[in-house]
Amino acid sequence: MKSAILSALVLASCGVVNALPYTGGVRIAMNNQKPVDEDTKDVFTPPEDWPISPDSGEKHIPYDWQKGGIQNPKPKPFTPAGGKGVEPWPLTKPFYHPLSDFDHESLQLALYQEYIELDLFRYGLKRFSKEEFEKYGIDEDEQFLLQYMSDQEIGHARLISNMIGPSAAKQCNYSYPFDTVQGFIDFSQKLTKWGEAGVYGFLSHLDSRSAATLLTQSITTEARQQLIFRQLEGLFPMPEWFEPGIPQSWAWTLLAPWIYSCPEDNHYLVWQNFPALNITNNPDPTNPYYTPDISTNRTALSYPGRKVELAWEKPGKKVGPDGKYTTSTDAGAPKFVAWVNQLNLTYTELKLNDDGFSGWTIQPGDYVFPPESGKSNGTDTGPQAVRIVNGTMFIAITDSNPFLTPFNLSLINPHVVAGPAVYASG
Numbered sequence: 001m002k003s004a005i006l007s008a009l010v011l012a013s014c015g016v017v018n019a020l021p022y023t024g025g026v027r028i029a030m031n032n033q034k035p036v037d038e039d040t041k042d043v044f045t046p047p048e049d050w051p052i053s054p055d056s057g058e059k060h061i062p063y064d065w066q067k068g069g070i071q072n073p074k075p076k077p078f079t080p081a082g083g084k085g086v087e088p089w090p091l092t093k094p095f096y097h098p099l100s101d102f103d104h105e106s107l108q109l110a111l112y113q114e115y116i117e118l119d120l121f122r123y124g125l126k127r128f129s130k131e132e133f134e135k136y137g138i139d140e141d142e143q144f145l146l147q148y149m150s151d152q153e154i155g156h157a158r159l160i161s162n163m164i165g166p167s168a169a170k171q172c173n174y175s176y177p178f179d180t181v182q183g184f185i186d187f188s189q190k191l192t193k194w195g196e197a198g199v200y201g202f203l204s205h206l207d208s209r210s211a212a213t214l215l216t217q218s219i220t221t222e223a224r225q226q227l228i229f230r231q232l233e234g235l236f237p238m239p240e241w242f243e244p245g246i247p248q249s250w251a252w253t254l255l256a257p258w259i260y261s262c263p264e265d266n267h268y269l270v271w272q273n274f275p276a277l278n279i280t281n282n283p284d285p286t287n288p289y290y291t292p293d294i295s296t297n298r299t300a301l302s303y304p305g306r307k308v309e310l311a312w313e314k315p316g317k318k319v320g321p322d323g324k325y326t327t328s329t330d331a332g333a334p335k336f337v338a339w340v341n342q343l344n345l346t347y348t349e350l351k352l353n354d355d356g357f358s359g360w361t362i363q364p365g366d367y368v369f370p371p372e373s374g375k376s377n378g379t380d381t382g383p384q385a386v387r388i389v390n391g392t393m394f395i396a397i398t399d400s401n402p403f404l405t406p407f408n409l410s411l412i413n414p415h416v417v418a419g420p421a422v423y424a425s426g
């Protein structure tokens with residue numbers, strides 16, 4: 001039964017758009033430069049006279065941040081000392097391609113994500129009739145917006161393919177877990193969230209700062225899509241003050257299960273697939289009472305103190321395109337639940353059930369910045385206090401609770417037992 005539904009979905013979604021081929025080189029003229037076409041170089045080897053990080057003119061002038069102010073002579077009028085990649089040609093050569101394996105694997109991951117979005121938005125529009133959308137309150141203008149979002153994905157996929165070059169992955173076949181308009185909107189809202197967070201997680205770690213610039217310019221569009229999907233679902237558009245980033249392996253763990261099959265020669269990603277984590281009592285945002293709106297005062301979907309029930313899989317399951325990936329974990333025994341949202345990583349204690357693969361925890365009430373009083377008194381919902389847990393966010397099971405911050409969050413990976421899962425907390 002389930003596989004029949006799956007293959008129907010797959011057939012319906014295949015071939016909507018053929019793979020967008022590599023179109024050869026990134027031809028981008030910045031600052032009136034002549035377009036640079038690096039297409040002819042198979043392997044990029046920085047010339048000997050290039051600085052350590054070729055596109056950033058890497059050098060560091062000492063700076064005391066606590067002292068603040070201007071501490072070094074200005075190299076030119078109106079030009080504070082420092083900054084990376086701000087020297088003129090030829091010291092800074094924008095290079096919009098991977099400069100490392102890390103860059104290559106990160107861009108390929110982003111490409112896999114753009115491709116599923118392209119397919120998903122088109123598939124939703126094909127699968128449901130105008131009347132079905134309208135019944136849910138999504139009128140023709142809004143349906144066109146969805147169409148337009150899918151067109152944006154063509155541009156994103158093309159940009160990233162061009163940055164990667166000939167080894168760029170091609171579009172795959174997908175399977176989707178919904179059969180209603182609401183389900184489509186909800187899945188899209190969650191998928192764009194991990195797409196966005198997955199890229200924020202690595203942007204500032206890329207060796208190619210030039211590539212990071214272009215990727216920033218596409219992921220910010222995706223962030224707008226995510227917010228619009230929340231609005232189409234009748235959710236509060238952005239109950240957070242900050243958008244989180246997650247490690248590549250988290251994004252890949254969330255994405256891979258929906259990729260059914262890929263062209264045989266598609267690039268094999270090095271990222272890890274962790275065992276799947278289910279939030280057994282995940283709040284369901286698809287409430288027919290709430291229709292699309294710019295904003296709503298919808299009651300929070302969850303609250304601090306809520307018992308959150310969890311179940312996770314054993315490692316060793318074949319997942320992802322053509323079952324070519326296998327879930328794994330390097331962690332010890334499950335002990336904590338890691339909550340990643342806004343600027344924060346916070347842990348709660350996991351109460352393990354006897355089976356060893358399920359348990360529960362309590363939703364924390366911590367704040368991003370504690371209320372002015374320094375202490376919650378139960379009524380402090382004022383503007384000085386926004387809770388870490390709200391909106392569409394991520395949780396995972398870990399074996400310990402290492403202290404990590406947004407820039408070094410990926411060091412959590414060796415401690416991940418299962419997950420992440422997307423928690424529909426608000």
Ligand SMILES: *[C@@H]1O[C@H](CO)[C@@H](O)[C@H](O)[C@H]1NC(C)=O
Pocket residue numbers: 236239298299300302303304387389390391426
């Ligand atoms: C989440 O944000 C919404 C909108 O600001 C708010 O109504 C709700 O109380 C928040 N939930 C929590 C748990 O703080």
Ligand SMILES: *[C@@H]1O[C@H](CO)[C@@H](O)[C@H](O)[C@H]1NC(C)=O
Pocket residue numbers: 011014015171172173261262263
């Ligand atoms: C997608 O599925 C169709 C139908 O099963 C198959 O013919 C095609 O080769 C698949 N394409 C990819 C990219 O996996």
Ligand SMILES: *[C@@H]1O[C@H](CO)[C@@H](O)[C@H](O)[C@H]1NC(C)=O
Pocket residue numbers: 297
């Ligand atoms: C929504 O909540 C805000 C803040 O509490 C309030 O000012 C506003 O009147 C509420 N809207 C409705 C329709 O109740």
Ligand SMILES: *[C@@H]1O[C@H](CO)[C@@H](O)[C@H](O)[C@H]1NC(C)=O
Pocket residue numbers: 277278311312313
């Ligand atoms: C997780 O949820 C999926 C979908 O509901 C289900 O197929 C799977 O068996 C669940 N896995 C666990 C470990 O609960």
Ligand SMILES: *[C@@H]1O[C@H](CO)[C@@H](O)[C@H](O)[C@H]1NC(C)=O
Pocket residue numbers: 343344345346366367368369370
């Ligand atoms: C959340 O992150 C902010 C910024 O790093 C930090 O100031 C705050 O203490 C964190 N909150 C908690 C509860 O960890």
Ligand SMILES: *[C@@H]1O[C@H](CO)[C@@H](O)[C@H](O)[C@H]1NC(C)=O
Pocket residue numbers: 371372373377379380382
């Ligand atoms: C709770 O704290 C807020 C400031 O964070 C203050 O305005 C409010 O009066 C306090 N309420 C009580 C009942 O102490």
Ligand SMILES: *[C@@H]1O[C@H](CO)[C@@H](O)[C@H](O)[C@H]1NC(C)=O
Pocket residue numbers: 402403404405408411
């Ligand atoms: C991560 O960064 C924080 C500072 O933001 C530091 O205290 C912590 O030790 C780092 N963790 C690791 C494992 O490097």
